[in-house]
Amino acid sequence: MKKIDIQFDFKGGRHEAIVRIIKKAAVREYHITVLDWNLERLLYGNEVIEEKDQVLHANVLPEKPDQAELKLIIAAKLSSYLKIPCFTGNQCLATDIEEKGWEHLHPIARHHNY
Secondary structure, eight states: OEEEEEEEEETTEEEEEEEEEEEOSSOEEEEEEESSHHHHHHHTTOOEEEEETTEEEOOOOTTOHHHHHHHHHHHHHHHHHHTSOEEETTEEOOTTHHHHOSGGGSOOOOOOOO
């Protein structure tokens, strides 16, 4: 099993995650473990990104906007690291997500609970 270390910014802080790669028959799964207890709990239950046909698919839950924001940021970093595109729904995640923000990537209403 291969692992990738990723650093990302979320809500004003710098964080790290370990991504374990698990190969299955038709897909690769990227299992995310955030090295911050509160963020790990936030992502719990939706911590897998799948790769199929050299494209990452980061499914997010609109009813959990903080979790969606976290997963989209990590997915964009993973996409940049692997140099393959990543989609959420039918939208491609840009690798400059940290500069432009995540709001334009997914139709989830942005809320401000910082």
